[in-house]
Amino acid sequence: MRIAAPFFLCLFFLMCGALAADPIPTPRPIYFATGSTKGTVGGHVLRGERALYTITAAAGQTMTVTITAPExxxxFQIYLPGTTIARDNDGILEFKGTALPGAGETDDATRWSGRLPQRGTYLIVVGGTRGNAGYTMDVKIE
Incomplete structure (x- = not known):
């Protein structure tokens, strides 16, 4: 019986660690090659997860974002500078900020183009619309 108490205590701490919230992921910046106005990123997102990117631009520039997925x-969604990332009580990422028209959470945008309303760092959030998703995303700023 003496072994049981330490075993269950250890099991309890392991379970508590497994229940702890995942850290908030750090968005990856999108860089363009010297002299270029566009760049490409890609990867995979598991169902319910998000890939986060940032891009810095000036007010009045035109940005075009296109995402392709084999399936x-x-x-994606695009959020204005100043958007913050947090987790809700269920551990799901939430974005506190304003999305660009046509590139919001319910728009299921696969292509967006428009003039940027302000200078700063924009947040681009990529997710799957059903199941896991592999993708390639092109971003152009002029």
Missing amino acids: GNAA
């Missing part, structure tokens, strides 16, 4: 199941 047609990836989409």
Whole structure:
């Protein structure tokens, strides 16, 4: 019986660690090659997860974002500078800020183009629309 108490105590601490919230991921910046106005990123997102990117631009510049997925199941959102990232009580990422029109959470955007309203660092959030998603995303700023 003496072994049981330490075993269950250890099991309890392991379970508590497994229940701890995942850290908030750090967005990856999108860089362009010297002299270029566009760049490409890509990867995979598991169902329910998000890939986060940032891009810095000036007010009035035109940005075009296009995402392609072999199974047609990836989409993105674009948020204005100043957007913050947190986790809700269920551990799901939430974005506190304003999305660009046509590139919001319910838009399932796969292509967006428009003039940027302000200078700063924009947040691009990629997710799957159904299941896991592999994707390639092109970003152009002029």
